[in-house]
Amino acid sequence: MLTxxxxxxxxxxxxxxxxxxxxxxxxxxxxxxIAIFVFDTPGDYALMCAxxxxxxxxxxVPLGTLMKSIxxxxxxxxxxxxxxxxxVPGETITTVWIxxxxxxxxxxxxxxxxxxxxxxxxxxxxTFTTSPLALTDALEALMRPLRVIGVPxxxxxxxxxxxxxxxxxxxxxxxxxMKAQQSRGVDFETGxxxxxxxxxxxxxxxxxxxxxxxxxxxxxxxxxxxxxxxxGRTQMKxxxxxxxxxxxxxxxxxxxxxxxxxxIVGI
Amino acid sequence: MSIELKNVTYTxxxxxxxxxxxxAGVNLTLAEGKLTAIAGHTGSGKSTLVQHLNGxxxxxxxxxxxxxxxxxxxxxxxxxxxxxxGMVFQYPEHQLFEETVEKDxxxxxxxxxxxxxxxxxxxxxxxxxxxxxxxxxxxxSPFQMSGGQMRRVAIAGVLAMKPKYLVLDEPTAGLDxxxxxxxxxxxxxLKREKKMTIIIVSHNMDDxxxxxxxxVFMHDGNVLLDAPPKEAFFSDDAIAAAGLLPPHTVSxxxxxxxxxxxxxxDAFTVDEAVRRIAKAMKRREKSC
Numbered sequence: 035m036l037t038x039x040x041x042x043x044x045x046x047x048x049x050x051x052x053x054x055x056x057x058x059x060x061x062x063x064x065x066x067x068i069a070i071f072v073f074d075t076p077g078d079y080a081l082m083c084a085x086x087x088x089x090x091x092x093x094x095v096p097l098g099t100l101m102k103s104i105x106x107x108x109x110x111x112x113x114x115x116x117x118x119x120x121x122v123p124g125e126t127i128t129t130v131w132i133x134x135x136x137x138x139x140x141x142x143x144x145x146x147x148x149x150x151x152x153x154x155x156x157x158x159x160x161t162f163t164t165s166p167l168a169l170t171d172a173l174e175a176l177m178r179p180l181r182v183i184g185v186p187x188x189x190x191x192x193x194x195x196x197x198x199x200x201x202x203x204x205x206x207x208x209x210x211x212m213k214a215q216q217s218r219g220v221d222f223e224t225g226x227x228x229x230x231x232x233x234x235x236x237x238x239x240x241x242x243x244x245x246x247x248x249x250x251x252x253x254x255x256x257x258x259x260x261x262x263x264x265x266g267r268t269q270m271k272x273x274x275x276x277x278x279x280x281x282x283x284x285x286x287x288x289x290x291x292x293x294x295x296x297x298i299v300g301i
Numbered sequence: 302m303s304i305e306l307k308n309v310t311y312t313x314x315x316x317x318x319x320x321x322x323x324x325a326g327v328n329l330t331l332a333e334g335k336l337t338a339i340a341g342h343t344g345s346g347k348s349t350l351v352q353h354l355n356g357x358x359x360x361x362x363x364x365x366x367x368x369x370x371x372x373x374x375x376x377x378x379x380x381x382x383x384x385x386x387g388m389v390f391q392y393p394e395h396q397l398f399e400e401t402v403e404k405d406x407x408x409x410x411x412x413x414x415x416x417x418x419x420x421x422x423x424x425x426x427x428x429x430x431x432x433x434x435x436x437x438x439x440x441x442s443p444f445q446m447s448g449g450q451m452r453r454v455a456i457a458g459v460l461a462m463k464p465k466y467l468v469l470d471e472p473t474a475g476l477d478x479x480x481x482x483x484x485x486x487x488x489x490x491l492k493r494e495k496k497m498t499i500i501i502v503s504h505n506m507d508d509x510x511x512x513x514x515x516x517v518f519m520h521d522g523n524v525l526l527d528a529p530p531k532e533a534f535f536s537d538d539a540i541a542a543a544g545l546l547p548p549h550t551v552s553x554x555x556x557x558x559x560x561x562x563x564x565x566x567d568a569f570t571v572d573e574a575v576r577r578i579a580k581a582m583k584r585r586e587k588s589c
Contacts, residue, residue, distance in 0.1 A: 207395075210390065210395070211395065211396055213352065213357045213388075213390065214388070214390045214393065214395075214396035215396060216357060217355055217357065217387070217388035217390070217459070218396075218408055218409040218412060218458060218459065218462070219384065219409055219412030219413055219462070220412060221412075235398065236396075236398045236408070237398075239398035240395055240396055240397065240398050243395075243444070244395055
């Protein structure tokens with residue numbers, strides 16, 4: 035049933051990647067993503083793949099689980115590859131109907147897909163090794179300088195935290211209401227599309243009512259505990275940059291230096 | 302006929318890191334015409350158990366039969382058997398959704414495909430039974446009613462389907478004492494007047510003591526004890542193992558006996574307990 039779903043893909047652990055500060059991880063990921071687009075020779079890709087694999091191993095997340103994060107993007111990947119294969123001009127491999135498949139197209143499609151896969155894997159590594167709450171804290175910390183131009187960093191982070199907190203609750207609620215209505219003879223599985231849509235009404239109405247009630251109760255509870263926004267608010271879990279983080283930063287810096295050196299030497 | 306569970310096991314999220322066995326080989330017979338109470342602390346598997354009774358959950362292994370029909374099948378017979386088990390969830394008022402009380406109570410019967418005049422009759426009967434005045438409330442929105450009234454409307458919505466078996470999960474949770482007494486009295490009269498078989502989940506042992514014909518204690522996905530009340534409430538070991546407390550009446554009699562009053566401790570309803578105490582007091586006066 036619905037309750038069998040897990041939300042977010044945080045994989046609890048104590049690996050080096052888990053112990054790193056979430057802010058540092060976000061920033062390093064940002065630089066790595068830029069690097070994927072800046073360094074684009076086959077040699078660079080090989081290095082990048084090796085790095086991703088290394089990080090994957092270091093995270094102690096099963097590689098199979100990690101690879102599964104690509105699954106939702108299969109279609110996009112396949113489509114990108116095909117488009118490039120058929121539209122890039124160059125040395126013809128073979129012709130299918132009105133499409134000419136070229137060697138250049140194959141290469142370009144392949145590397146573009148590789149880029150996307152690396153991008154997904156690296157970002158997944160972040161979400162696999164960082165709890166959603168640490169992630170929102172990190173985003174809040176990183177957005178804080180933007181407060182000068184009026185970005186409500188704390189409020190945005192609080193909204194994200196609350197939303198994350200309530201996903202499982204609402205799923206549970208939906209499951210309960212669905213079961214109650216099923217017991218009253220609603221059939222969610224068969225019938226025409228129109229019928230199936232109309233059978234959602236008995237779920238959505240109670241769900242909205244309970245969501246509003248919960249929101250109201252939460253607002254009241256927060257107010258009762260004197261919540262008044264972000265100014266001067268301290269955190270229970272303070273983010274700290276530790277030795278692991280400096281080591282991580284140093285490692286990635288060396289990696290970039292290596293890539294840059296290779297680029298200048300021209301391999 | 303009866304509802305029977307044979308060796309029922311249920312596992313949530315099988316083959317993941319979150320795998321959890323909620324029922325571990327439960328064997329249970331819920332006899333027709335009886336009021337069976339299922340008690341157990343939070344997480345003992347009682348809610349999972351009752352969801353098997355009308356096929357909302359299918360056992361990972363084992364069989365659930367209603368009147369001898371395996372309800373995990375997809376045949377017409379099995380579907381009818383599932384429909385013969387009405388289910389009132391915890392906080393049933395959270396399932397209300399229609400614009401008027403009448404429409405909401407009619408929702409179940411309508412899904413059963415009954416004729417309009419039959420539906421109307423059933424709605425009226427069901428609302429009468431839960432003591433909600435049909436003429437006054439039929440056109441009102443259920444969301445304008447009080448919590449207790451909403452719950453009664455929701456229960457009427459299930460009663461209107463005229464189930465042969467009725468399962469109630471914590472029906473009195475969150476009601477005030479008067480509301481609780483009223484609802485309990487209604488449930489008993491469902492059994493007496495409508496000859497319904499009732500299964501009630503509760504951890505309020507005082508409520509159970511008042512109405513149950515048969516008591517089932519659950520713990521860690523197992524049935525610890527399945528016995529009539531006069532046996533169940535005096536099985537101290539089973540009660541303790543299930544993480545429950547005996548009804549106050551039973552504890553009271555025991556305490557009186559321990560502090561020296563020569564009282565018979567074999568009662569669990571309030572009336573009987575009062576009689577036992579009165580008898581003991583008289584005996585003491587005489588001997589003085």
